[in-house]
Amino acid sequence: MTEQQAHPAAARRSPSMAQVAERAGVSHQTVSRVLNDASLVKEETRIRVLAAIEELGYRRNFAARLLATNRSRRIGMVTAHLALHGPSMIALAVQEAGQAQGYDVSLVGLPEFSFEALQNAVDRLSDQAVEAIVVAVPHKDSVEMTRSLQLGIPIVMVQGVVAGQPLTAGIDQEAGARRAVDHLLDLGHRRVAHVSGPSEWIEADHRAAGWRAAHEARGLLPGPLLTGDWSSASGHAAGLRIAQDPDVTAVFAGNDFMALGVLHALHQSGRRVPEDVSVVGFDDVPQAEFYWPALTTVAQEFSELGRRALAVALAAVRGDAGATVDLIEPTLLVRGSTGPPAH
Structure with a gap:
């Protein structure tokens, strides 16, 4: 009895994008670009990646078709610190905004903040043929790290952003x-x-x-x-x-x-x-x-942030690589804990 016969569930498990990249001798970003039909990939590299996809039985037909046509109607989201109020509300707002536009939102939480954890998260989302990814990670290096991934699909940042940055939405x-x-x-x-x-x-x-x-x-x-x-x-x-x-x-x-x-x-x-x-x-x-x-x-206004983030993501999917929106102005609510000084 072969190992696959002894473990039929393992035999049916689809290989990951990372395994395809390893077999082809390229980065996971290159595999993503091939699936996304990006023009940046050399023809010999494309052939090698497609051969690895075929050899490993990667979900090539499903993923490539959906990514190439941008019709998966699925948005990915990477977030962290969901136990805290702000991050959890942002995640909820993006999910609600997606549902209102007929999009499913696949959420991946980071167990820690590191380039490897971020890369693994976007790999998982790329495997689901998402059309764009919203990243809500508040660490100082998150914007630079995320931009360096170059996935071939739009990435929208919603934390740690400043006014005027393309592919961002945020609260001031x-x-x-x-x-x-x-x-x-x-x-x-x-x-x-x-x-x-x-x-x-x-x-x-x-x-x-x-x-x-x-x-x-x-x-x-x-x-x-x-x-x-x-x-x-x-x-x-x-x-x-x-x-x-x-x-x-x-x-x-x-x-x-x-x-x-x-x-x-x-x-x-x-x-x-x-x-x-x-x-x-x-x-x-x-x-x-x-x-x-x-x-x-x-x-x-987390709900408004979710709507703006999704609007930027969908505009980018339609080809607007510089899509942006104004930062949201927060509102001061005056209650009983403030008053003039005693002296």
Whole structure:
């Protein structure tokens, strides 16, 4: 009895694009270009890849036909940190936008952020003949890494982007932060502390930049900067330190969960909110209006982000390689956690 007869399920398993690439002696990007009928591939390389596809029994007929005609009606999405509010809402928004346009969305989550993990994720999606891929990975190197893949199908970035970049959709994180801090400065605060997200997140950088810019525009020095990890526990640790500084009368937290930790620390330390210290968050999680006091925060329009991301992806599929949309302006929601300083 042969090994394939002993293990019929293994015999039926379709080989991966990586196996085709290895057999042909090329990169997985080259295999993708051949399936996509791209003109960049030399004829001798194309013949070698097609031979490997035939030899291994790769799903050539299905994948090539759909990719060549762009009619799979399937969009891929690569994301990370789905346990966090922002990434999970972005993934949901893209899926809902796809369904509204008659597209299925295949989601692949990264177990870690690395070039290898990103490459494996897009390989899996390429195997499904997706027409385009939306990448929602917030790390500082994610845009450059993703662009280097050169898959032969459009890739749309939705995190860590700036205005005017082609094949992007995003929310203006710096503008949202400035709006939050301007609100505190308008109330009369002059030394606003900031609890930032992790240093490897580009969105944390953008929000910190908005915090600094709001102070600089008024000729003010910002308060202390403390780094968190998006968790309430890290916000609590930062809040305990802030509570010991009597000159700090306001705090801008990089997200609502860290703001919750700050609120708890201030209460523990006998600092009243907002009478002694005002607190602003970012995200407007569903629980924010039920914090005590209700949290002033910056709301992000995730549903609109999903619609714009899909619109850019479909425009690119139709041939518009420079498709882009304006960044979405976040909205400040003023609630009970902010007020003028006591002095």
